[in-house]
Amino acid sequence: MRTLLQTQEIGSLKKPEWLLRTLRDARVTKEAKEAARDDLAMLNIKTLEDIGLDYVYDGEARRVEMYEYPVRNVEGFSFTGRVRSFDNRYYRKARCVRPVRLLRNYHLDEFLFVKEHAKRTPKIPVTGPYTLVDWSFNEHYDTRRDFLIEVSRKIINPLLKDLDKVGAKVIQLDEPAATTHPDEMEDFKDAFNEAVEGVKARISVHVCYSGDNYRTLFPILPELAASEYALEFANRDSWELGTSHDVRKGYSALKQYEEYAIKGVLGLGVVDVHTDSMETAELVRDRILYAARAIGDPTKLRINPDCGLRTRSRRVAFDKLRAMVQGTNLARKALR
């Protein structure tokens, strides 16, 4: 595997219509639906490898989405209705009404499938404890912290240890809610560290759309038991070429890398997942070169999209990943 500027996806890809039609069709057997999911997982793995990513997964082909899928596999939660995300977009939000208990390792089968079929290293995304708790109502635990620590200890930690046992080498904990409550950053850190306690796999944390340019996140990164931080920047950046501070304003948070003496690897978001506008390889290159200079060491960079690409069509998602790989190749040349 390359050592300089390894590339990776963050997680989700859009499910194609043919799969959704198959899953919705009451005449299709459970076995046939499972086979359809296998087909999509295989297709995603091979496509990501053909594009040239160093770390791959299955595009989360078997998951409904990142919250409902895990929570449906945990005892203690009850789904009771939808809550607005924005406009008329809603998500199902569960209530925690009893002590939590892991019913089954909901990522085990999918990981074993990816491990068997991938030629590149699999990187498994797992929704982190803080996000599961923040996106749920708490009716059982006395405090949010109690709830959080229980989810870390009883759900996420055993799940990660299981993945460890079957050969997971890289695990990414997805924590988009991490910076929602600035007053709770210590709780986030403690829960995260409990979740990965005793896990041997390399741990990455993905935090996106922090809303405060990561000002609340950076101070706790040195104490977080993760060796990689996959963050989003491109959606706040300009589309002009260049490596000056003025042009690369979306990456201004990187000043904090030095300020807080961050030691870990940065997973650098270089393509915006919320627009069909296509980044050029040269734009990706310049974003990488700017970041390499800002953190002072290009060997501490991995390259990824801002977030999972499930909101884009599959064609746009794959084109963005191709632009990302091509731009990374240009950056490698420039750095040599």
Added chain:
Amino acid sequence: MKVSTEMKVESYCFGIFPRDETLIEATRKNAKNVGALVAQRRKKIMGLQKLTYASDPLLDWDDMFRPLSMGLRNLEANGLNRFFETNTFYRVPVVKGKVESRGDVLRNAVAFQELKDVGKPFLVEVPEPFTFVSLCSDLHYGNKVALALDYAKAMNRELASMSDPKFKLLVLKAPSCAFGLGNDDLQLLKESLNVMLSGLKVTAILHLYFKDPSSVLKKLGGLPVSGLGLDLFCGAGLSLKGYPYDEVALSAVDGRNTKLEKVPEMAGRVWALASEAKVKKLYVTNNSDLELLPYVFAVRKLAVLTKVHRAVERWS
């Protein structure tokens, strides 16, 4: 417990109420009957409000700014931003020129006729100027005070267009105020509220929520409002000694958690705090929009709110 015979107790529920599953799906499909469904559901929810004041559940508002940011002159609704510390997002109002009233934006955005027909006093709610300037994106003024004053002037005209003998209460949604106010912000708030409320014959309550109000309470005396609305579900040690107004609105139900409040416990807490504040009037309310709950739980919270009001009323 100190018992007051002078304190009057009233109640209301403010904020956007959640859509039920049928309305969510109809809106998603852009169904022809969405308007009729909204009217039907609105009537049902207003019927569930066994409270002193009626309020529009604002079922067709996509966030607390939307009809204003799409209706007032030189405002647009643009990109998404997180709504405080929730997992719900609002479209940022973008200021592209001088903010001005059209005279009927608010009246058309709330069920004015239904409110007038309901047979009891009603409330209207709007974001107050400091929260507006804190959450919008200003591409025109470059000056918070000028923007706040123009917004206040525009809203004053919009509110004046709703003049009605039953329009008795104005809820000023002020979550940003709970997160801290500098001296300049306080001055801005005071001046803009003076403009916004000028000539209106309504009781105005400034509602702070999403944050423990303790740290800003002492600063908030002397505003041209009748009282403050306080979120009792943030922080535990709220004291209302020296409270500077004759009226207070205290939340008996939490719009951010499905857990149902115990009526005697909340009634006791609300009563004790109002007694400590030595107010002449207590409003029993919710802390924030119930839209952060699934529909069935919002309905249950409304029932709890009614019961807490009745319990407190018995004591008074």
